[in-house]
Amino acid sequence: MSVDAWLPALIVLSSLLPGLLIFFLDEERHALRTALNLAGAVLKTGLVGWLIWGVFHDHAFESRMSLVPGLDLVLAADALSVLFVALSTVLWLVTTLYAIGYLEGSPHRSRFFGFFSLCVSATVGLALAGNLVTFLIFYELLTLATFPLVAHRGTPDAMRGAKVYLAYTVTGGAVLLFAVAWLSALAGPVEFTAGGALGDLAQTHPAELTAIFALLIAGLGVKAALVPLHGWLPQAMVAPAPVSALLHAVAVVKAGAFGIVRVVYDVYGVTLAADLGVLQPLALLAAFTVVYGSVRALAQDGLKKRLAYSTVSQVSYIALGTAIFGPVASIGGIVHLVHQGVMKITLFFCAGNLAETLGIHNVSEMRGCARRMPLTMVAFTVGALGMIGVPPVAGFVTKWYLGAGAVAAGADWVLVVLAMSSLLNAAYFLPILYAAWFREPVGPWPEEHPRGRFEAPLMLLVPALVTAVLSVAAGLLAAAPFSPLDWAKLIAEREYGL
Amino acid sequence: MPLLAELPLLPWTVTLPLGGAALSFVLRARAPAVGLAAGVATAAVGLLLALQVATAGLQRHAVGGWGAPLGIDLAADGLSALMVAMTSVVGLWVSLYAGAYFGAGNQDGEHQRAYFWPLWLLLWTALNALFLAADSFNAYVTLELLGLSAVALVALAATPAALGGAMRYLLVGLLGSLLYLLGVGLLYALAGTVDFRLLAAAPLAGPATAVALGVITAGLVLKTALFPFHFWLPPAHASAPAPVSAVLSALVVKASFYLLLRFWFWVLPEAATPVTLNLLGLLGALAVLWGGLRALTAERLKLLVAYSTVAQLGYLFLVFPLALGEADGFTAWGGMTLLLLAHATAKAGMFLSAGAILKGAAHDGVSGIDGAAQAMPVTTFAFALAGVSLIGLPPTGGFAGKWLLLNAALATGQWGWAAVLLAGSLLAAAYTVRVLTHAFTRLPGEPPACVVPGRLEWTAVALAVTALALGLAAGEVLELLRVGAPVVGPVLLEQAR
Numbered sequence: 002m003s004v005d006a007w008l009p010a011l012i013v014l015s016s017l018l019p020g021l022l023i024f025f026l027d028e029e030r031h032a033l034r035t036a037l038n039l040a041g042a043v044l045k046t047g048l049v050g051w052l053i054w055g056v057f058h059d060h061a062f063e064s065r066m067s068l069v070p071g072l073d074l075v076l077a078a079d080a081l082s083v084l085f086v087a088l089s090t091v092l093w094l095v096t097t098l099y100a101i102g103y104l105e106g107s108p109h110r111s112r113f114f115g116f117f118s119l120c121v122s123a124t125v126g127l128a129l130a131g132n133l134v135t136f137l138i139f140y141e142l143l144t145l146a147t148f149p150l151v152a153h154r155g156t157p158d159a160m161r162g163a164k165v166y167l168a169y170t171v172t173g174g175a176v177l178l179f180a181v182a183w184l185s186a187l188a189g190p191v192e193f194t195a196g197g198a199l200g201d202l203a204q205t206h207p208a209e210l211t212a213i214f215a216l217l218i219a220g221l222g223v224k225a226a227l228v229p230l231h232g233w234l235p236q237a238m239v240a241p242a243p244v245s246a247l248l249h250a251v252a253v254v255k256a257g258a259f260g261i262v263r264v265v266y267d268v269y270g271v272t273l274a275a276d277l278g279v280l281q282p283l284a285l286l287a288a289f290t291v292v293y294g295s296v297r298a299l300a301q302d303g304l305k306k307r308l309a310y311s312t313v314s315q316v317s318y319i320a321l322g323t324a325i326f327g328p329v330a331s332i333g334g335i336v337h338l339v340h341q342g343v344m345k346i347t348l349f350f351c352a353g354n355l356a357e358t359l360g361i362h363n364v365s366e367m368r369g370c371a372r373r374m375p376l377t378m379v380a381f382t383v384g385a386l387g388m389i390g391v392p393p394v395a396g397f398v399t400k401w402y403l404g405a406g407a408v409a410a411g412a413d414w415v416l417v418v419l420a421m422s423s424l425l426n427a428a429y430f431l432p433i434l435y436a437a438w439f440r441e442p443v444g445p446w447p448e449e450h451p452r453g454r455f456e457a458p459l460m461l462l463v464p465a466l467v468t469a470v471l472s473v474a475a476g477l478l479a480a481a482p483f484s485p486l487d488w489a490k491l492i493a494e495r496e497y498g499l
Numbered sequence: 500m501p502l503l504a505e506l507p508l509l510p511w512t513v514t515l516p517l518g519g520a521a522l523s524f525v526l527r528a529r530a531p532a533v534g535l536a537a538g539v540a541t542a543a544v545g546l547l548l549a550l551q552v553a554t555a556g557l558q559r560h561a562v563g564g565w566g567a568p569l570g571i572d573l574a575a576d577g578l579s580a581l582m583v584a585m586t587s588v589v590g591l592w593v594s595l596y597a598g599a600y601f602g603a604g605n606q607d608g609e610h611q612r613a614y615f616w617p618l619w620l621l622l623w624t625a626l627n628a629l630f631l632a633a634d635s636f637n638a639y640v641t642l643e644l645l646g647l648s649a650v651a652l653v654a655l656a657a658t659p660a661a662l663g664g665a666m667r668y669l670l671v672g673l674l675g676s677l678l679y680l681l682g683v684g685l686l687y688a689l690a691g692t693v694d695f696r697l698l699a700a701a702p703l704a705g706p707a708t709a710v711a712l713g714v715i716t717a718g719l720v721l722k723t724a725l726f727p728f729h730f731w732l733p734p735a736h737a738s739a740p741a742p743v744s745a746v747l748s749a750l751v752v753k754a755s756f757y758l759l760l761r762f763w764f765w766v767l768p769e770a771a772t773p774v775t776l777n778l779l780g781l782l783g784a785l786a787v788l789w790g791g792l793r794a795l796t797a798e799r800l801k802l803l804v805a806y807s808t809v810a811q812l813g814y815l816f817l818v819f820p821l822a823l824g825e826a827d828g829f830t831a832w833g834g835m836t837l838l839l840l841a842h843a844t845a846k847a848g849m850f851l852s853a854g855a856i857l858k859g860a861a862h863d864g865v866s867g868i869d870g871a872a873q874a875m876p877v878t879t880f881a882f883a884l885a886g887v888s889l890i891g892l893p894p895t896g897g898f899a900g901k902w903l904l905l906n907a908a909l910a911t912g913q914w915g916w917a918a919v920l921l922a923g924s925l926l927a928a929a930y931t932v933r934v935l936t937h938a939f940t941r942l943p944g945e946p947p948a949c950v951v952p953g954r955l956e957w958t959a960v961a962l963a964v965t966a967l968a969l970g971l972a973a974g975e976v977l978e979l980l981r982v983g984a985p986v987v988g989p990v991l992l993e994q995a996r
Binding site: 145154 | 899
């Protein structure tokens with residue numbers, strides 16, 4: 002009983018405390034820093050396992066602390082938060098391994114890993130947030146913790162990217178703050194409740210609620226990179242590879258998408274949102290973003306930039322699935338939280354390996370690189386095929402459910418969007434795969450640093466392979482109990498009261 | 500705790516720093532040690548006083564046993580206890596910082612080292628006495644003492660810029676206190692008393708009262724540097740030595756603002772009209788925007804921080820339209836108080852860290868701190884954390900205060916003030932990031948070595964962390980604020996449906 006009230010807080014603290022300790026370590030304490038990092042990550046994974054078991058058996062986990070009367074800090078666990086917590090915890094573990102290998106020998110590692118841990122603590126905090134204010138608090142913390150990571154290299158490029166990132170996210174945060182304050186002034190403290198938390202407010206204040214919904218989505222849409230609020234994401238590409246992985250798969254972009262899911266399902270309730278007529282505009286915006294991101298990705302030669310625009314497109318699948326009224330489409334949207342995460346992180350790990358080992362930063366330099374780094378390119382290929390939606394990789398499952406859900410909800414136009422997007426995905430990924438596997442390398446690699454016996458250091462290679470395997474497993478074993486899809490079905494059942 | 504309730508803390512909060520000032524002046528060679536000891540003792544008594552008011556309620560002490568209206572009374576309610584506690588916390592860390600800042604060695608340093616302590620403790624005496632003053636004339640005396648010791652502290656830097664700033668500061672301060680005295684005199688002529696409680700009970704009304712309140716407000720607004728009367732603040736605050744800048748920005752401007760609250764909320768609340776309240780709010784809003792813009796374009800680091808003070812003081816004036824004349828004014832009242840306390844700790848932390856960074860910097864321009872994140876990560880962290888509170892991001896005290904003000908504005912339908920709060924946050928974010936981008940910019944070659952003593956770094960961090968902790972302890976602060984509060988209502992409002 003008493004443990005149930007502590008578990009959510011413990012999960013946040015399990016990365017926060019090691020993170021704070023790491024700040025105080027000397028640069029040279031490599032072993033201790035690594036031990037702290039891994040201890041936190043492993044402990045967190047264990048605690049999350051316990052949480053999953055408990056939530057499945059309908060335990061109520063809630064840690065609550067009053068800031069001022071009427072303003073509580075609540076950490077609680079429901080099925081949706083568990084999905085996101087599990088995703089970020091597992092991916093954090095692999096990303097930590099990757100980052101340790103990636104940053105070997107570079108300066109300011111204590112600062113880096115300190116903020117890295119803070120970043121994950123904020124993500125887990127907002128995943129476990131039990132009310133809108135707590136969500137807002139961790140959402141802003143996430144902004145603060147990622148800024149030094151994007152700025153980490155301190156070069157003029159990095160500083161520009163970090164500045165743009167902060168300008169976007171702080172403005173978005175202010176809009177979100179305003180919307181949350183307005184809603185709280187209208188409805189009192191808003192606790193996340195399956196099926197909606199606003200009660201009969203829709204009858205008395207429909208116009209206000211619609212305006213607040215627009216503001217909430219605008220504030221969250223910045224991190225979720227909805228067009229036209231996506232401008233920061235390609236700029237933030239200057240960050241080191243593990244940070245890009247974090248931004249795109251584990252934390253920042255996901256936080257925005259997760260927030261949209263929360264607002265639609267647990268603040269407004271999907272029925273009320275449909276009644277207010279706010280879902281249709283959101284679906285159109287998301288669909289436009291899906292296509293727009295893919296079109297822009299086509300034209301990018303920078304590998305990480307191309308991946309960034311691909312993220313813009315892929316993350317909007319989540320918003321799209323959320324905005325279509327009907328449990329099947331919801332399952333597609335929610336499960337893509339996980340699927341996009343594992344696939345995109347694989348791609349970024351591989352991009353980082355190529356840059357570190359061969360100095361490849363551009364698509365045009367990738368000819369023949371699969372001969373030099375076959376394992377890396379196998380992982381890359383899995384991620385890319387998944388993005389296109391080729392079975393059995395996870396991306397296929399998402400698209401299947403989104404398409405089926407759209408048809409069930411009578412929104413047939415979504416099928417056209419899905420088809421276009423898949424074609425575009427193929428158009429920007431397949432040439433890369435073809436060039437890498439089937440063409441001859443031209444001349445020497447831009448900047449070759451052979452390291453170790455394998456094609457890349459093991460610390461960089463293994464995480465990419467692990468996430469590639471996870472991407473396939475999530476698709477192949479989608480029907481198994483406790484698969485992401487199975488869990489998304491559980492969430493949809495609870496949200497729609499089935 | 501029955502023992503705590505019995506302790507005669509009120510007189511000690513004033514006599515301890517006063518004694519310390521005299522002693523550190525006489526024992527000039529030992530001034531730093533004596534001053535620091537007196538500072539620690541004063542801070543302890545001030546914090547105990549806050550605890551005493553929190554547990555035992557209102558406190559009052561008749562100096563010499565005379566009592567009002569003849570003698571001098573000291574009184575503490577929730578607000579004054581919080582102000583004294585704020586002075587204690589900021590004063591303690593600034594004292595620790597100053598001990599390491601005014602280095603021995605060169606002649607200038609020796610001079611500053613010797614004279615800083617008596618002046619600083621005198622200033623502390625004036626602050627405590629002002630916050631605890633039970634009558635308006637006593638408040639005048641402490642206001643003058645405060646102004647004079649502050650001017651002397653600014654002049655301590657002895658640069659042409661500092662002397663110019665100090666002179667302007669002196670003239671403005673004198674004009675402000677004269678106007679204040681004029682108003683107090685008028686009220687004495689009307690009501691025959693200067694005691695705050697008796698004045699509040701007196702049947703004051705009519706044009707003469709309005710004129711008295713007007714002159715008092717004009718004088719105090721000038722001393723609080725409300726837009727457009729802020730012209731004197733940036734040069735004075737930016738050119739003083741770092742610990743002095745911290746004290747001026749964090750505490751001294753709050754003293755005149757505190758008196759403004761005393762008059763408007765306790766003594767003459769019925770004299771307020773919607774027009775005057777909105778005018779004060781509007782000037783505050785303009786201060787937020789103008790101060791933020793000037794901070795964004797300021798050439799020098801300390802000037803940037805000083806303009807940020809102009810902006811942050813503007814927020815406090817939103818309390819007039821949001822709390823006075825509203826049925827449930829406590830939300831805005833609490834928000835204002837939290838912002839005031841958060842600004843005091845965060846801004847002191849920011850000035851202290853700026854001072855530490857500038858000690859090792861090539862020049863005092865904003866770009867002079869390039870590479871600071873490498874050379875002085877701890878200080879850069881303090882600056883950033885203080886900035887986070889000034890922006891109003893969670894979970895800091897600045898966030899708690901802004902949240903309450905925002906809630907009051909939205910629930911009472913006063914949308915304009917809500918927009919000001921948000922615009923101010925964005926400006927604060929912009930100027931904080933402007934500094935941080937320079938701090939994070941990597942200089943070519945080997946990372947520069949840190950040249951300042953560790954104490955300069957850790958004191959700044961302590962203040963910034965206090966601003967953060969304030970957000971987590973907001974509930975306790977608001978409970979103390981309720982003791983003798985002039986407004987009522989719940990902490991958070993819900994819009995009437």
